[in-house]
Amino acid sequence: MRRSGAVYELVGDVSTISRWSPNATDAAYDPGSGPRAGAWFSGRNRKDGREWTTRSQVVRADPAIAFGFVVGGTENGIVHWGWTLQPQGRGTIVQQSWQLLRLDPVLGATRADLDALRCYMADSVETTLASLAHWIAGEPRPVEATDDSSS
Numbered sequence: 195m196r197r198s199g200a201v202y203e204l205v206g207d208v209s210t211i212s213r214w215s216p217n218a219t220d221a222a223y224d225p226g227s228g229p230r231a232g233a234w235f236s237g238r239n240r241k242d243g244r245e246w247t248t249r250s251q252v253v254r255a256d257p258a259i260a261f262g263f264v265v266g267g268t269e270n271g272i273v274h275w276g277w278t279l280q281p282q283g284r285g286t287i288v289q290q291s292w293q294l295l296r297l298d299p300v301l302g303a304t305r306a307d308l309d310a311l312r313c314y315m316a317d318s319v320e321t322t323l324a325s326l327a328h329w330i331a332g333e334p335r336p337v338e339a340t341d342d343s344s345s
Contacts, residue, residue: 198279198286199258201330205277205288206261208235208250214325216318217241230255234267246300250275264295271295288326290319 204210206229208221221237223229233252238245254262254276262276276291292315294301294308302308 197258197284198281201279201286201288202258202261204326204330205279206255206257208237208263211237213329214322216321219245229261235263266295272298272301288323290323292319 208223208229211218211221217239219238219240221235223233223235227233227235229252231252231254233255235250235252237248237250239248248265249267250263250265251267251271252261252263253268253274254260258279258281260276260278262274264271264274266272272295274291274293274295276293278289278291280287280289294311297303297308302311
């Protein structure tokens, strides 16, 4: 089990996300930057045979409590990702959230597209949290991508 400070170090280090996420393949803070509010990083993602790069801005960096970022930055954000950490016993309860901030054609144009995206992201968050739990327990395992045809 890990205390929330150690877990925060894992989720706040965006370069480690590919260990758990079924979509993120690479991420790195801009030179001289790090897990602090206002910092920027670039990430590569994959889904359904496609790959793309995103720019994200850290919006919350409270060690041992919460970490969050907005894809597209605070001025032009598309998606807000958040992690909250709560110590419990010898371990930590980790919650991950995903919130669509505005419509974007890449994510879908119809109500059906957005419904499929919501289901896909729920599965992605579940996969990420399960993989993170295995990693923390000392049982690293490859992340399996979830199957969905929405974008």
